[in-house]
Amino acid sequence: MQFADLQKELIAAMKARDTVKKQAVSAIISNAKKTAIDNGVRDNITEDIVDGAISKELKTAKEQLETCPADRTDLKEEYQKYYDAVAAFAPKQLSEDEVRAIISEKFADVLATKNRGQIMKAVMGELKGKADGKMINKVVGDLLK
Structure with a gap:
């Protein structure tokens, strides 16, 4: 806005x-x-x-x-x-499924490292403000399992 x-x-x-x-x-x-x-x-x-x-x-x-x-x-x-x-003024946030799809597509190479810190750093740069940080952390944790 x-x-x-x-x-x-x-x-x-x-x-x-x-x-x-x-x-x-x-x-x-x-x-x-x-x-x-x-x-x-x-x-x-x-x-x-x-x-x-x-x-x-x-x-x-x-x-x-x-x-x-x-x-x-x-x-x-x-x-x-x-x-x-x-x-009412908040920008539309991405759903958990959308976040999971974005992380799986764009960050497959970083996910392969299994280093949570590197993954979060890369993902948060892309999704900051578009999705809740706690939800992103949860999705990354699920993808690492």
């Missing part, structure tokens, strides 16, 4: 007085700006940086939702709304 599109979404959420969406978009923009500054970029924030910020915020929201006490339904509802608002 483009950074300019996020800024337009923030303005739209403010006009609609949608506090949950405004909070989610604000957090994503903040993460994207911080990451860009850390990478030495102040202008022209790339799509990769924005997608990384969205993924990071989505992961944080998911952890927050999972660690919420079961008896606090009000908090759970609030966290779920926030998670849904962030998830």
Whole structure:
């Protein structure tokens, strides 16, 4: 997603007085700006940086939702709304079958080494942001068995 599109979404959420969406978009923009500054970029924030910020915020929201006490339904509802608002901006993630197919096709030579570290390094370079790291690790483990 483009950074300019996020800024337009923030303005739209403010006009609609949608506090949950405004909070989610604000957090994503903040993460994207911080990451860009850390990478030495102040202008022209790339799509990769924005997608990384969205993924990071989505992961944080998911952890927050999972660690919420079961008896606090009000908090759970609030966290779920926030998670849904962030998830609306998230790039489509690859399924486990798609990841398995990509790894089997493109990384057959690296898989032959049976070195998990080398495999993960090669695979994560290709699939970072397109699939969850835990799922990739699980697929690599299954393929090594």
